[in-house]
Amino acid sequence: MNNSPKKPLLQVENLSIGFSQYVKGTQKRMIHPIADLHVEIGEGEIVAVVGASGSGKSLLAHAVLGILPGNAICGGSIVYKGEELTEKRKEQLRGREISFIPQSVNYLDPLMRVGQQVQIGLDKKTAQAEQEKLFAQYDLKKGDGRLFPFELSGGMLRRVLFATSVREGVKLVIADEPTPGIHPQALSEILRQLKQFAKEGAGVMLITHDIMSALEIADRVAVIKDGATVEISEAAAFQGKGERLKTEYTQRLWRALPQNDFDLEFKGKAGEIQCL
Numbered sequence: 001m002n003n004s005p006k007k008p009l010l011q012v013e014n015l016s017i018g019f020s021q022y023v024k025g026t027q028k029r030m031i032h033p034i035a036d037l038h039v040e041i042g043e044g045e046i047v048a049v050v051g052a053s054g055s056g057k058s059l060l061a062h063a064v065l066g067i068l069p070g071n072a073i074c075g076g077s078i079v080y081k082g083e084e085l086t087e088k089r090k091e092q093l094r095g096r097e098i099s100f101i102p103q104s105v106n107y108l109d110p111l112m113r114v115g116q117q118v119q120i121g122l123d124k125k126t127a128q129a130e131q132e133k134l135f136a137q138y139d140l141k142k143g144d145g146r147l148f149p150f151e152l153s154g155g156m157l158r159r160v161l162f163a164t165s166v167r168e169g170v171k172l173v174i175a176d177e178p179t180p181g182i183h184p185q186a187l188s189e190i191l192r193q194l195k196q197f198a199k200e201g202a203g204v205m206l207i208t209h210d211i212m213s214a215l216e217i218a219d220r221v222a223v224i225k226d227g228a229t230v231e232i233s234e235a236a237a238f239q240g241k242g243e244r245l246k247t248e249y250t251q252r253l254w255r256a257l258p259q260n261d262f263d264l265e266f267k268g269k270a271g272e273i274q275c276l
Contacts, residue, residue, distance in 0.1 A: 212259065218235045
């Protein structure tokens with residue numbers, strides 16, 4: 001982890017997200033799952049965004065990417081490289097400078113060879129060579145490109161997802177729950193690759209339930225609860241009994257993990273946030 005000051009890359013302030021829904025025929029109502037989210041990510045920095053299911057982590061990612069459903073209404077501000085990230089700009093940058101690594105390997109087409117999937121969106125004249133270059137970058141063999149997803153291990157599938165998502169020129173990587181339910185070796189590979197992105201200068205938003213894995217590579221941790229940012233602290237503050245953490249909620253959440261005091265009142269929350 002790099003503790004030197006980072007140049008701001010992404011700044012999210014007072015983000016709110018509401019959804020309009022029809023009830024009783026033509027009557028509408030608004031629900032507001034996100035009330036006040038804020039987070040900042042610098043160049044070459046990894047910020048882990050942690051919180052229970054339904055706290056708003058993935059909605060934050062979708063708002064930055066511009067892939068919220070049509071009935072969403074956003075407030076607040078999202079700034080990228082010092083300029084407002086408008087919907088038009090999101091569309092221009094998505095898949096180019098801003099990359100999304102989805103939560104599930106099911107995003108891959110089970111009926112298409114993985115090499116062909118990585119070539120999607122590349123210049124047809126150079127797609128084959130570029131795909132092989134990406135495979136080498138992500139420690140995949142040339143012959144792996146001829147395989148279908150079911151023929152690859154979980155760790156290999158994750159690396160194929162990286163190859164389809166993170167390419168040359170990417171400055172911001174958003175990884176949505178990339179580590180659930182995988183064996184330790186695959187987990188280590190994923191964390192290593194995310195750390196490599198940051199080493200190469202990209203900002204990384206790591207959305208996860210798994211605090212302990214996130215702390216292996218994160219510079220800072222943003223804790224989300226009920227659609228609001230509770231606190232953002234240096235990863236180094238998550239140690240001991242959490243005396244350096246800023247809020248009682250985060251302190252008790254930290255102590256609730258089985259590695260710590262296992263505060264029974266917060267045991268359920270710890271189970272939601274860390275994949276036990």
